[in-house]
Amino acid sequence: MAVCIKSLIQNMNVVIGCTIGCSYCYARNNVRRFHMIADFERPEYFPSKLRRMANKRPCNFFLTGMSDFADWKPAWRAEIFDQIARNPQHRYLFLTKRPEQIHFSTSLMNVWFGVTVTSRKEKDRIAALRENIHGGHCYVTFEPMFDDIGQVELAGIEWIVIGTETGYRKGKSVSKPEWVWNLTEQAHALGIPVFMKEDLLAIMGEPQMIQELPPAFCRVLEEQSTWQKREKTTF
Numbered sequence: 709m710a711v712c713i714k715s716l717i718q719n720m721n722v723v724i725g726c727t728i729g730c731s732y733c734y735a736r737n738n739v740r741r742f743h744m745i746a747d748f749e750r751p752e753y754f755p756s757k758l759r760r761m762a763n764k765r766p767c768n769f770f771l772t773g774m775s776d777f778a779d780w781k782p783a784w785r786a787e788i789f790d791q792i793a794r795n796p797q798h799r800y801l802f803l804t805k806r807p808e809q810i811h812f813s814t815s816l817m818n819v820w821f822g823v824t825v826t827s828r829k830e831k832d833r834i835a836a837l838r839e840n841i842h843g844g845h846c847y848v849t850f851e852p853m854f855d856d857i858g859q860v861e862l863a864g865i866e867w868i869v870i871g872t873e874t875g876y877r878k879g880k881s882v883s884k885p886e887w888v889w890n891l892t893e894q895a896h897a898l899g900i901p902v903f904m905k906e907d908l909l910a911i912m913g914e915p916q917m918i919q920e921l922p923p924a925f926c927r928v929l930e931e932q933s934t935w936q937k938r939e940k941t942t943f
């Protein structure tokens with residue numbers, strides 16, 4: 709049975725809003741529908757959400773479900789990374805489509821910086837991520853996919869995520885199995901874990917689904933389950 713990535717990695721939308729303007733953005737629709745902020749193109753910071761980090765039960769947190777790391781103001785980053793340093797029990801994931809605009813370094817090792825590549829012409833973003841962000845770990849998300857990405861340079865990358873466009877957008881792009889296999893085989897040749905998102909189930913078929921996590925995320929989930937068992941026996 710395919711696992712939903714949200715059951716493994718929880719969203720913490722500490723910044724809401726994004727200037728990138730992707731036509732397929734589901735976050736923009738949700739933000740407008742639920743009136744979360746006045747203007748999606750003007751990102752806003754919600755520091756009160758950082759309180760979730762104080763929970764001692766370990767968690768894998770995704771912090772850019774409704775924003776792009778490139779849009780984060782330096783003052784926001786400073787405050788957020790200060791909280792991360794105080795809460796090393798968790799793993800923290802970030803994603804960007806504009807790695808060339810970021811110049812950031814950290815000594816923290818429980819942070820994962822990802823770049824989104826949706827087509828062959830965006831492959832340079834992977835090199836830009838490695839050049840402009842120093843520290844932590846790197847991963848790549850291929851979602852949605854508009855063509856066969858072809859050969860990719862994955863040295864230094866520790867995880868890849870592959871998906872397809874969801875929703876009902878006119879002109880929606882559906883990933884092809886051969887595109888998914890191409891990336892999977894390249895990653896596996898380098899020993900890089902591959903996670904096919906649950907939406908690929910109908911495209912790949914259950915026996916072909918691969919849902920691997922980096923060992924660091926698995927450790928967090930194991931610790932989480934130990935905490936849950938302990939909490940159940942306590943109450």
Ligand code: SF4
Pocket residue numbers: 725726727728729730732733734735736773774775776805
């Ligand atoms: S980068 Fe993400 S949040 Fe920003 S517009 Fe594109 S899909 Fe939406």
